[in-house]
Amino acid sequence: MAWxxxxxxxxxxxxxxxxxxxxxxxxxxxxxxxxxxxxxxxxPVSDKWIKCISDQGSIRGVALQATQLVRSxxxxxxxxxxxxxxxxxxxxxxLMVASYCKTGEQVNLNVRGSGYSSQALVDAxxxxxxxxxxxxxxxxxxxxxxxxxxxxxxxxxLSVLRTKGKPGTQPYIGTVxxxxxxxxxxxxxxxxxxxxxxxxxxxxxxxxxxxxxxAGGFLIQAMPQASLSEIKAIEQNIKxxxxxxxxxxxxxxxxxxxxxxxxxxxxxxxxxxxxxFKCHCSQERAERALALSGAAELRDILKNERKxxxxxxxxxKEYTISAKDLERLLASSA
Ligand SMILES: [Zn+2]
Numbered sequence: 005m006a007w008x009x010x011x012x013x014x015x016x017x018x019x020x021x022x023x024x025x026x027x028x029x030x031x032x033x034x035x036x037x038x039x040x041x042x043x044x045x046x047x048p049v050s051d052k053w054i055k056c057i058s059d060q061g062s063i064r065g066v067a068l069q070a071t072q073l074v075r076s077x078x079x080x081x082x083x084x085x086x087x088x089x090x091x092x093x094x095x096x097x098x099l100m101v102a103s104y105c106k107t108g109e110q111v112n113l114n115v116r117g118s119g120y121s122s123q124a125l126v127d128a129x130x131x132x133x134x135x136x137x138x139x140x141x142x143x144x145x146x147x148x149x150x151x152x153x154x155x156x157x158x159x160x161x162l163s164v165l166r167t168k169g170k171p172g173t174q175p176y177i178g179t180v181x182x183x184x185x186x187x188x189x190x191x192x193x194x195x196x197x198x199x200x201x202x203x204x205x206x207x208x209x210x211x212x213x214x215x216x217x218x219a220g221g222f223l224i225q226a227m228p229q230a231s232l233s234e235i236k237a238i239e240q241n242i243k244x245x246x247x248x249x250x251x252x253x254x255x256x257x258x259x260x261x262x263x264x265x266x267x268x269x270x271x272x273x274x275x276x277x278x279x280x281f282k283c284h285c286s287q288e289r290a291e292r293a294l295a296l297s298g299a300a301e302l303r304d305i306l307k308n309e310r311k312x313x314x315x316x317x318x319x320x321k322e323y324t325i326s327a328k329d330l331e332r333l334l335a336s337s338a
Contacts, residue, residue, distance in 0.1 A: 027194050052278040053132065054258040055104050059270040062230035063238060066103045067265075069259035070096050074209055074219035075280050077136065078221040080281075080320055084214040086120050086138040090156050092209035092219045093187045094124040095136050099279065100191070101164055102128035102204070108169020117182055119158030120149040133282035135318040154185025154323035162190050164198070182188040188221070195225070202226045202235070218253040222261055234269065256308070261311050283319035290314040290323035291333060299337050306330045 053068035062096040074092035078084065085089055098113035113126040119141065126136030148154045163179040178198030182190050184185060186205040195203040224242070226235050242265055245251060251261070262271065294312055295302070305312050312325040325333070 011084065042239040044071060049256045049258075052258065053099065053275075053277050053279065054262060054273060055275040055277075056262050056266070056273050058234070058266065059272060060229075060234075062227050062234055063224065063266075063269065063271075065222060065224040065265065065271070066100060067220070067261040068096060068099060068103075068279065069220040069252070069256040069258050070099070070254075070279055071216060071219045072114075073134070073281060075216040077281055078216055078307050081137055085211055086156060087138070087141075088211055088216050089209040089337045090119075090121050090187070091124065091138045092216060093207045093221075094121075094126050095128075095134055096136060096193055096209075096219065096221045097118060097187055097205075098126035098128035098136065098284065099134055100221065101133070101166075102130050102132075102134075104276070105130045105166060106169065107131070109330065110169075111169045112163075112165040112167070114163040114165070115157060115160065115182070115187070117157040117160035117165075117185070119154065119156050119160075119185055125317075129282075132277040132279045134279065135281060135283045137145075137317050148185065153185070154182070155189070157182050157185045157187055157190070159185065162187075162194055164194060164308055175316070188322055190201060191223075204239065206242070206245070206248045207250055208247075210249040210253050218249055218256060218262065220252040220256055220258065221248070222258075222265060224265060237267075237269060238265060241265050252274055282315060282321075283321070285319060285321060285323075287323055290316070291325055291329060294325055295333050295337055299334060302334050302337065306334070 042118060049069050051070045051073045052180055053056070055066045055087040057064045068111050074088070074095060077095060078088035078091055079090065094113060094115055098111050101113065102111040107130055109130060111126070111128045115124045116122065121138045122141050124136065124138035128134040146158060148158050160182045161179055162182055163177065166176040168175065178194060180190065180194045181199050183193055191205045192203050195201045202225070204224045205221070208218070209216060210218040224238060245264065294314055306327060309325045310331065314323045314325065
């Protein structure tokens with residue numbers, strides 16, 4: 005029972021029908037409807053994810069808004085247009101996986117494709133921290149399947165590595181082929197195949213000129229006790245979203261997105277987490293990485309360049325390892 009991913013084109017507004025019962029959730033949703041129209045004039049929503057669960061506990065969801073995050077990471081890596089869009093999808097996809105991980109766990113998303121990116125690597129944590137980069141490919145060199153009909157990621161693989169917080173525990177790795185080349189759709193296959201959870205995923209990044217103007221998405225998952233009618237209702241609501249990116253450009257609040265998806269189904273907010281870029285590179289890690297190249301290489305650098313430069317792929321920070329530090333590394337590697 006895999007959920008279809010919404011079609012994307014045009015339209016918005018939180019169209020929420022009159023609640024059938026005046027339960028707490030229904031009243032809450034009615035309040036949200038009012039907010040939707042007001043929000044067009046309010047301050048931009050800061051980057052965050054909001055997690056919720058239906059009052060029966062049968063459907064859970066997370067919606068996120070990550071415009072500033074995606075904009076700043078894309079600009080850090082000098083990526084624009086379609087390359088900024090695919091990077092944004094990967095960052096948000098990893099955050100969605102991380103949002104359902106336990107404290108201390110880490111998610112590594114690794115997408116290898118034939119499309120606009122040969123590889124995207126993203127690390128995300130359940131506290132909303134993320135870092136990532138991608139190796140872009142030009143339009144001329146990109147390949148979109150035999151029929152030329154896959155999405156921007158082309159054909160390839162999608163791997164998710166989940167590392168437990170406790171030392172000594174085995175990481176969990178799930179790999180699925182990129183079937184459609186649309187990351188949102190291929191993530192639904194990942195959740196179904198690797199974790200046996202029927203899911204609906206939406207990811208959207210909108211760019212104008214060289215700038216990311218909207219980035220957000222949602223993940224909705226059916227728990228084993230979810231009834232077919234509940235699933236169908238949510239599915240219908242998701243299908244009514246004609247253009248997620250246009251919707252987000254007009255109203256980025258993840259709460260409004262959840263209200264639009266759940267509509268008459270009452271839900272409770274269980275968590276709201278700010279999103280942030282965070283890289284854990286350091287001088288010490290750069291030195292350790294350099295030391296892995298071996299004593300002969302270190303001696304060679306010391307003899308010729310007298311210093312080494314190492315650049316962090318995730319945050320682009322440059323580390324310089326001086327002759328003195330090279331000598332110390334050599335001494336400790338002996
Ligand atoms: Zn870094």
